[in-house]
Amino acid sequence: MSSETKTPDKFTIINELARRRGFFWQSYEIYGGVSGFVTYGFLGAKLKQNIEKKLRELFVNKLRILEIESPVIAPSKVFEASGHVDHFKEPMVECQKCKRRFRADHLLQEFAKIGESEAEKLSLKELKEAIEKHEIRCPECGGTFGEPKYFLTMFKTAIGPYSEAVGYGRPEAAQGIFVEFRRLYDMAREKLPFGALQIGHALRNEISPRQGLIRLREFTIIDLEFFFDPEEPNCFLLKDVENETLRMVLAESKLRGSEEIVEVTVKEALEKSYIKAEWQAVFMALAKKLLVDLGVPAEKQRFIEKLPWERAHYALQSFDQEVYVERWGWVEVSGHAYRTDYDLKRHMQFSGADMRVFKEYEKPVETEQTVIKPLMAKLGPVFKEEAAKVAEVLSKADPEDVEASIKKNGYYMLGEYKILPEYVEIARQKVKERGKRFVPHVVEPSFGSDRMVQFALEYAYRVKDDRSVLSFPRDIAPIQVGVYPLVSKDGLPEKALQVYKMLLDEGFMVEYDEAGSIGRRYARADEIGIPLGITVDYETLKDNTVTIRDRDSWKQVRSGIEDLPELLHKYFRWKANFEDLGKPF
RNA sequence: GCGGUCGUAGUCUAGCUUGGUCAAGACAUCGGCCUCCCACGCCGACGACCCGGGUUCGAAUCCCGGCGACCGCACCA
Numbered sequence: 001m002s003s004e005t006k007t008p009d010k011f012t013i014i015n016e017l018a019r020r021r022g023f024f025w026q027s028y029e030i031y032g033g034v035s036g037f038v039t040y041g042f043l044g045a046k047l048k049q050n051i052e053k054k055l056r057e058l059f060v061n062k063l064r065i066l067e068i069e070s071p072v073i074a075p076s077k078v079f080e081a082s083g084h085v086d087h088f089k090e091p092m093v094e095c096q097k098c099k100r101r102f103r104a105d106h107l108l109q110e111f112a113k114i115g116e117s118e119a120e121k122l123s124l125k126e127l128k129e130a131i132e133k134h135e136i137r138c139p140e141c142g143g144t145f146g147e148p149k150y151f152l153t154m155f156k157t158a159i160g161p162y163s164e165a166v167g168y169g170r171p172e173a174a175q176g177i178f179v180e181f182r183r184l185y186d187m188a189r190e191k192l193p194f195g196a197l198q199i200g201h202a203l204r205n206e207i208s209p210r211q212g213l214i215r216l217r218e219f220t221i222i223d224l225e226f227f228f229d230p231e232e233p234n235c236f237l238l239k240d241v242e243n244e245t246l247r248m249v250l251a252e253s254k255l256r257g258s259e260e261i262v263e264v265t266v267k268e269a270l271e272k273s274y275i276k277a278e279w280q281a282v283f284m285a286l287a288k289k290l291l292v293d294l295g296v297p298a299e300k301q302r303f304i305e306k307l308p309w310e311r312a313h314y315a316l317q318s319f320d321q322e323v324y325v326e327r328w329g330w331v332e333v334s335g336h337a338y339r340t341d342y343d344l345k346r347h348m349q350f351s352g353a354d355m356r357v358f359k360e361y362e363k364p365v366e367t368e369q370t371v372i373k374p375l376m377a378k379l380g381p382v383f384k385e386e387a388a389k390v391a392e393v394l395s396k397a398d399p400e401d402v403e404a405s406i407k408k409n410g411y412y413m414l415g416e417y418k419i420l421p422e423y424v425e426i427a428r429q430k431v432k433e434r435g436k437r438f439v440p441h442v443v444e445p446s447f448g449s450d451r452m453v454q455f456a457l458e459y460a461y462r463v464k465d466d467r468s469v470l471s472f473p474r475d476i477a478p479i480q481v482g483v484y485p486l487v488s489k490d491g492l493p494e495k496a497l498q499v500y501k502m503l504l505d506e507g508f509m510v511e512y513d514e515a516g517s518i519g520r521r522y523a524r525a526d527e528i529g530i531p532l533g534i535t536v537d538y539e540t541l542k543d544n545t546v547t548i549r550d551r552d553s554w555k556q557v558r559s560g561i562e563d564l565p566e567l568l569h570k571y572f573r574w575k576a577n578f579e580d581l582g583k584p585f
Numbered sequence: 586g587c588g589g590u591c592g593u594a595g596u597c598u599a600g601c602u603u604g605g606u607c608a609a610g611a612c613a614u615c616g617g618c619c620u621c622c623c624a625c626g627c628c629g630a631c632g633a634c635c636c637g638g639g640u641u642c643g644a645a646u647c648c649c650g651g652c653g654a655c656c657g658c659a660c661c662a
Contacts, residue, residue, distance in 0.1 A: 012655090020596060020613080032635060032652040087662050094586080102659075153662070171662085207586075207660050215661070312662060467624070487621055515615080519623035524613095526623090535622065547622075554623065585622090 011327035014457050015212050017468060018044065021528050023457070024213065036209035036217030043528055044453065046478035046509070051294060051452050052199055052222070054476060058290050059224060059283075059445075063237065065195040066184060070176030072201055075159060076166040081350035082175050082343060084168075087313045089152040091127055093145040104131065104148045111136045124148045155203045169203035173223040174444060176200075178343040181355055185227075192357065192440055193228035193279070199449065213454040214331060220449035225339075226279055227440040229359065235278040241285040242267040247298070248319070250274060251305040261302055274305075276317050277338050283445040287321050287334050294452060295459040295473050300324040303336070314342040323455045333455060334447040341439040348439070360435035367433065370399040373425040383417065390417050394424070402426075460529060470529030471552050474572055480509045481568065482525040486537040488514040496536040499546065499561055503534075506565045508572075526551055532568070547585050550578045557582030 019025040022041030026033045040048060060067060079085050091104040104127045108114040112134040122130060127148045137144060155169035170176065177184070177196045188194035202221040209215040243265050253260045264274065266285050275281040284303055291301055303319040311318050318337035322330040344355040374391040383390050394402070394414055402419070403426050405412040412419040460470040474480075483500040485492035493514050500512040511530065513521045518535065525533055533549040539558075540546050546564075547556045559567060559582030570576035 016596070026653085029653095033654085035653070084662080090660075090662080092586095092660090151660085153660095204661085209661085210654075310662095465623085484622095487619090490620075492620095517621055517623085517625065519621080519625075521624090522622080523624045533622095537622075538620070549622080556622075 009327055010458060010461060011212065011325070013468075014454075014461055017461075017470075017527065018457065023047065023528075024453075036206055036215070038213060038216055038450070043478045047456065047472070047476060048220070048449060048453050050476040050478065051456060052449060054293055055222060055290055055447065056197075058286055058293070060197055063195060063226075064188065064193070065197050065224065065226075066187060067197045067199070068177065068180065068184070069200060070173070070180065070198060072170055072203065073157065073159065073167045074170055074175065074179075076168060077350060078175055078179060078347075079154065079168050079170075081346045082178070083313045083346065084154060084171060084175075088154050088171060089150045091122075091124060091148045092151050093127075093131065093148045102145075104145075107131065107136050108134070124150065151207070153205050153207075155205050171204045172202055172446070173198040173200050173221050174225055174339075174343070174446070177223065177225045178347055179351075181227075181344055181347075182353065185357060190357070192232075193226060195224055195226035197222070197224045211328070213450040214328070216450060222447040222449055224283070224445050226283070226443050226445075228279055228443070229438070230341075230441040233278050233441075235282045237282050238266070238278055241282055241289075244285040244288065245298070246281075246284055246288060247302045248274060249302060249304040251307050254305070254307055259304075275319075277441075277443050280317070280319075280336055280338055280443040283443060284319060284321070284336050287336070287445055287447070291321070291323060291333065291452075291455070293473060294456045294476060295471075296323050296455055297459070300459070302330065304330070312337060314339045316340050323451075325455065325458050331451070331455075332448070333451050334445055337444045337446070339442040339444050341441050343442065344439045354437075356437035356439050358435055358437050361433070364435075365433045367431050368428050369431050370403050371427050371429045372397070372399045372402050373427060375423055375425055378423045382423070386417075390414065390419075394419065399426075464526075467523050467526060469526040469551065472529040472531070474531045475574070477529045477531050478509065479511050479525075479528065479530045480532065480572060482511045482513060482521070482530045482533045484512075484518060484521050484533060484535045485514050486518055486535055490538070491541060492536050492538075495540055499534060499536060499564070502561075503564065503568070506569070508568060522549065522554075532571070534564070545582075548578075548581050553578070556585040558585040559583070 017023070021043060023044035024038050024040045026035070027037040027039045028034050056067070059065060076085065079088075093102055093104045093107070105122065108122070108127070108130055112130060114130065124147075131145055131148075154171050157167045157169065159165040159167040176198055180196075184196050185194075199220065199222045201218055203218050206215055206217055209217055245263050245265050246269055247261050247263050248269065249259050249261055253262075262274075264272070266281050269275045270278060270281050275284070288298065288301055288303075292298055300323060302322050302324075304322055306315070306318045306320065315337040316339070318335060320332040321334040321336065323333045325331050347353065348355045372394060374394050376387065376391065379387045379390060397412075397414060402412045402424070406419075406421050406424075406426070410421065456472065456476060457470065460472045462469045462471050472478075481503055483496050483503065485496040496514070497512065500510055503510045511525070513524065515521070516524075522533055529551070531551050533551070535547045535549065537547065540561075544561050545558050546561055547558050549556045555578065557579070563582075567576065567581050571578070571581060
């Protein structure tokens with residue numbers, strides 16, 4: 001402990017509370033703990049589930065979105081295709097004198113004026129040579145650098161006990177969706193737009209994760225890949241959200257060194273092309289609403305545009321949704337990337353599978369095309385064993401070119417082969433095209449589930465009369481109702497247990513507590529954010545009514561036990577306010 | 586990974602300088618008593634020196650290593 005006792009900040013208090021009351025804690029504590037890994041206790045797991053449920057309500061059910069679950073481990077091919085094997089590693093050099101580490105490519109950009117894209121392409125050997133050539137020394141102490149080494153931030157493993165097959169732990173769940181695209185498209189009845197969602201663990205071998213739930217080595221990611229036709233980019237949900245406002249920090253402001261926030265409606269953001277894809281704008285609006293529903297006020301949120309060199313390798317435009325927290329300022333909670341057709345195209349290249357979709361024209365398009373038919377009877381004697389190859393290459397040449405050249409010059413040079421007019425038949429052919437094939441575009445909202453838990457806690461936390469209260473929005477509270485006998489005798493516990501069982505049967509998350517004074521039990525319940533407390537007292541034995549207590553106002557109302565199920569169902573679906581639950585007490 | 590600070594019950598702290606009747610207090614938890622609606626009071630119980638090695642007759646205390654935490658640097662595709 002440090003000698004000067006600082007008052008702990010909110011983050012510290014919340015983490016302490018989370019550990020003490022069983023929301024979450026660092027994993028493997030009995031072996032000293034390993035940073036970047038966390039275990040959720042009962043309350044935390046429930047809170048997280050409720051948050052994810054809320055996201056599903058908002059995104060999944062209304063939007064033709066298919067939720068799937070795919071593996072965490074993937075063969076190396078998958079992440080080679082996705083570009084992660086190339087991009088997920090950093091070339092590092094260590095100063096031999098002061099042991100500080102630096103990004104080798106960043107040093108070259110800064111001190112040798114080598115362009116960013118150029119610096120990124122250099123191999124370890126080339127980096128070493130460039131550093132030596134430009135005599136780059138440690139910017140901190142002037143020492144010389146050792147060998148550049150890659151730091152790979154993906155977890156690597158071997159698939160199968162005796163196998164050499166390399167596998168990686170996924171750093172995002174998105175690839176699990178892209179590789180299954182053909183089946184998913186099938187399940188979506190071959191209609192665009194549609195989306196696929198995955199909530200699951202992802203692994204990133206962070207260098208030094210030490211911000212609680214904010215940076216973990218194993219964490220829960222929520223990746224939503226939404227596929228659409230770039231020629232029909234309109235979003236059918238736009239009307240519902242076009243007047244929602246977004247607080248944005250644009251790339252152009254950042255370039256000027258400013259973090260000025262512009263507040264615009266979704267509609268304006270699209271009109272002014274702050275946001276390029278309509279779907280992306282809509283998802284951003286929904287993401288804002290989600291965080292508001294989790295208790296983060298709109299003014300504590302913003303969307304910050306990534307500069308080209310800050311963007312992931314797959315993204316054409318991306319925004320980070322950030323939430324303001326006391327300890328660190330603005331922290332990312334979701335990323336909104338326009339991934340275009342990058343991923344599907346790459347998997348198409350690497351796997352050979354056709355990721356294109358077929359789009360039927362309203363009317364078939366008839367076109368007349370020039371067709372070059374090789375006449376094998378002539379080609380054979382001239383080119384002998386090469387004839388088949390010539391014919392094949394010829395079929396790939398542009399027929400218009402071939403025809404034009406033959407008309408003009410009397411021959412066509414196909415590489416080193418001279419094609420004379422008599423070798424081919426030039427014909428016109430009518431072709432009926434019923435549609436075309438293309439690779440769909442993707443916008444991706446991607447949420448960190450653990451961060452949402454952290455932010456929900458941060459904004460739920462209040463202090464009332466020196467007591468900690470977690471004022472969760474009522475629909476994400478891990479436990480909904482506490483049931484208490486006023487005293488633990490005279491038949492009150494028996495009566496309270498009846499109420500408790502009834503509410504359990506109704507499907508509520510209920511807790512029963514008879515230990516300690518009633519005030520202490522209320523305080524305990526407030527600290528884990530139970531919205532309502534039901535107390536069985538001596539009145540109850542006479543007229544079958546109980547008191548209902550509100551966590552936030554500490555007000556109490558009185559109601560009949562038989563009315564509780566309906567009243568509470570309404571309350572938790574936001575169809576009744578606390579005051580509607582009974583008569584003031 | 587570097588530098589600084591630090592690691593004692595579930596939590597917060599005392600003890601460490603000067604090694605030895607030293608493992609203490611408060612809160613929380615559990616049991617009991619009290620018609621008890623906002624952490625009431627009283628009685629009782631459970632419960633800790635981060636791990637490993639060294640020095641020593643003897644280590645929570647001194648030394649070394651490891652692990653972990655916080656702050657700063659770097660990193661966060």
